[in-house]
Amino acid sequence: MKMEINTPVNAEERHDGAEEEKEYIPEAFWPEFLRSFLRNKTAVLGAGTVLILILAAVFAPWVAPHDPYLVDLEIQLQKPDRTHLLGTDMFGRDVLSRIIYGSRISFVIGFIPTSISMIIGTILGMISGYYGKKTDYVIMRLCDIVMAFPSLLLAMVVMYTLGNSLLNIFIALSIVGWAGTARVVRSQTLALKEKEFVEGARAIGVRNWTIITRHIFPNCIPSLLVLFTMGIPGAILSEAGLSFLGVGAQPPTPSWGLMASAGKEFMFSAPWIALTPGLAILIIVLAFNFLGDGIRDALDPYMKQ
């Protein structure tokens, strides 16, 4: 396996022939990855669930049986029945429709802040590992500072500054999440820096930034992929937690955490209001965890560099 990784093949470059740089990741990477991923049943189950949920979120107006914001005080706190599959809440809104619309928020929160923090973490991690010395020291101390906070608390401090809104959760979670990525990327960069192909590139005078983007970064992609899928459930749980505490999304947004928080007053008379959004989070997080475990296992040979 190791041999294969080192073969300098990259279809794109071969075609334009402009550069003769060695790539660490072989052509067979994606097909091979896909094959071993598809062999893993739980991973496929997770991927399938995520796909179905994404489709439901995208086509929410067609999938949802009712208007998630429609208040109807005639049908408050109704038990689940045929017209309202998961019952209604204290304003007579259809819980299932609110959960379907709420999945949009959870997906956006899962993908966007995770991507932003991954980008920040990757850039800082590569710079830190590649340049070393003072740059490394400063960036790593910044990491230490961020990681000295319980993550939810740091997000709360940022929310205190920016005010409660869904958009600000994006910023808060991006600020909280980058440090872990930066550490992983830094240690990978440190290892890659010593490899022959990087030394070779440096010897023929390739610029530092080109080395980082063309030689170091592509080799971090496998672990970044794992970090990304593993980061999504964390972000979803954080948003739900913040909104549950009242420092996140504001009513009447159908955020799952907010729905659970509003529903907890009615735990005795109408437990479905608080518990069904929690169950929805559990399902989405489990699906992403299955997916992440599967991706990690499928990439395993590439990660042991």
Next chain:
Amino acid sequence: MVRFILKRIIGAIPILIGVSVVVFILLNIVPGDPIALMMKEHAKPDVVARVRAQMHLDDPAYVRYFRFLWAALRGDFGISYKMNRPVVGLLVEAFPNTLILALCAAAFSWVVGIPAGIISVVRRQQLPDYLSMSFALLGVSVPVFMSGLLFQYIFAMKLGWLPVAGFKGPQFVIMPAIVLGWSSAGMIARLTRSSLLEVMGNDYIRTARAKGLTEVKVLVDHALKNSFLPIITFMAIQVASLLSGAIITESIFGIPGIGRIAVNAIQSRDMPLMQGAVMLEVLLVTLGNLSADILYSFLDPRIKYS
């Protein structure tokens, strides 16, 4: 050894200072006048001016930062806007509650997580393995408020075994500690499993088996000790994740701890209280990391003390 410990402690100081700068900047650039919060709209202008001067609100930010730092070093975090009491007093009252909750949750996570991991290695690919790994996966996936509300519904409302909320005796700790510790227990179980499996593949394990030792003896005497390092590393991260989870757990179960204080401070925009609560939690996380580092170096002599 002493030098190593000292070095680690000194190394933590710049981080704590950095944290204090970050917290101070974040909490002090907030729009909104604290005076207006304290005295409402109908305060007389001269009173407002006097209080502003008393609180040094007109000084430049860096002067205020150093004043805050100097006071904080002497254990003074100012007076809560909302409660009108010293922040330190409020924190000292709340701290034991959070500590008890977090310690019980940590104990739960070790007592359940480590055996669950061991069992799943001993009975690999069998029912006990699947059961304990499902328990672990559920633990890391379930939102704390979901398990909290569900437990309240089942064990307090339906079965009446435990009190719904509050913090007035041992029976009040059980539910929140399990709810909070479950995700850590799950992580520990998964970590124990993977770490043990890795150790079990080593040559000296084969030698131990070849000597005719029973599987249990091989596991306990040879494998377990060497698989504990990653688990101890996890215990350092655990402080931070337990404190994060405690914020939500305390809010569900009505426990008057630091998490509750932080949530209330945000909602009432009580800056000194927020500042104090955050600094205390960061100090706890830093102490956790420090003790993990030291413990780690005791257990693994390969780590150099330099």
